[in-house]
Amino acid sequence: MIGNGVVVDPAALLQEIDLLEGNGVSVWGRLFISNRAHLIFPYHRSLEKAWESSDHRGHREKIGTTARGIGPAYEDKAARRGIRLGDSVHEDNFRCLVEMAVQEKRAALRARGSELQMDAAEVAEQYLGFCRRLRPLIVNTSAFLNREMDAGRSVLLEGAQGTMLDVDHGTYPYVTSSSATAGGACTGLGIPPNRISGIAGVSKAYTTRVGNGPFPSEDKTDAGEVLRTRGHEYGSVTGRSRRCGWMDLPVLRYSASVNGLDSLIITKLDVLDTLDEIPVCVSYEYEGASFDEMPPEAEVLGRVCPIYRTFPGWKQSTFGLTRYSDLPQQARFYLEFIRDQVGVEIAVISTGPEREQSIILPGTRLEKLLPAPLLSP
Structure with missing residues (x-):
């Protein structure tokens, strides 16, 4: 189960799925992804590289990110301009969202002295292709998990990174962009705190x-x-x-x-x-x-x-x-x-x-x- 608190690179995810399937590990029907999970786009990686290489941080060291676009994707989510996996169901609207995002990122990168060499229509079609493949796995994970727990099923949750990288409780600003504490299990999956035993x-x-x-x-x-x-x-x-x-x-x-x-x-x-x-x-x-x-x-x-x-x-x-x-x-x-x-x-x-x-x-x-x-x- 990949919850709504995760940002997803669909190309990387499909690559992992294909690798597992090629080695005899069945994924389809066993893996589920939240329709509320936000997508990482190529422009997020471009922004992160430009951000890390610039001198805007003044006296602070670079964060030392993985350059996978995770931080900028969470920035878009917090700014309410992100694109979610569930948005791909409405394909025309999805294309419009990608077009607006590419235009915005092109301007942001130009302000930092970089150019975004990217065709919005091509990116939209590529990502719609990814999302069509993933569509059988996309569910409302909050409803899914709560139904399973209502039925008496045990659920084991595993977070990513660690407490000291939590955006609120870690060694800010040298942190990730999401909640990496136990509380993030509730907000990142859509389950109430009293479900945690x-x-x-x-x-x-x-x-x-x-x-x-x-x-x-x-x-x-x-x-x-x-x-x-x-x-x-x-x-x-x-x-x-x-x-x-x-x-x-x-x-x-x-x-x-x-x-x-x-x-x-x-x-x-x-x-x-x-x-x-x-x-x-x-x-x-x-x-x-x-x-x-x-x-x-x-x-x-x-x-x-x-x-x-x-x-x-x-x-x-x-x-x-x-x-x-x-x-x-x-x-x-x-x-x-x-x-x-x-x-x-x-x-x-x-x-x-x-x-x-x-x-x-x-x-x-x-x-x-x-x-x-x-x-x-």
């Missing part, structure tokens, strides 16, 4: 970031390179090296509070296996004062000094372990410290990239909420 937060056993923005616990030494190499920390879209650092408890506590987490899923524990020492950021120092809450201003967060508590490494492999009791004592101590400091139980620990390389702790809220097949390897 549990919220699990996913965090690596260390911290990473792609692109610019504040990162207090970043490690630019050889230890950070170990995290990057062992964790294969490269952007899935851009291939850029992710910035790597240590667990940041003020950030994790903030995320737990904003999202109302009742469970934690800790991933990539095995990446830490070879380290002699493992620092954990427990608080910050700024202008002579220490505090354990994350400041809301990106400029301040970028200048704080992290205060660390250092744990001895366990120096043995946790790769592929599936029982908590088999973890080295120091690994358990590390995890339990995080749990106690954040105040949220740990429900799952991943010890490798495969689904079965996970430790599922018994008796947690998450285990009770999810059907057994979802927790089974």
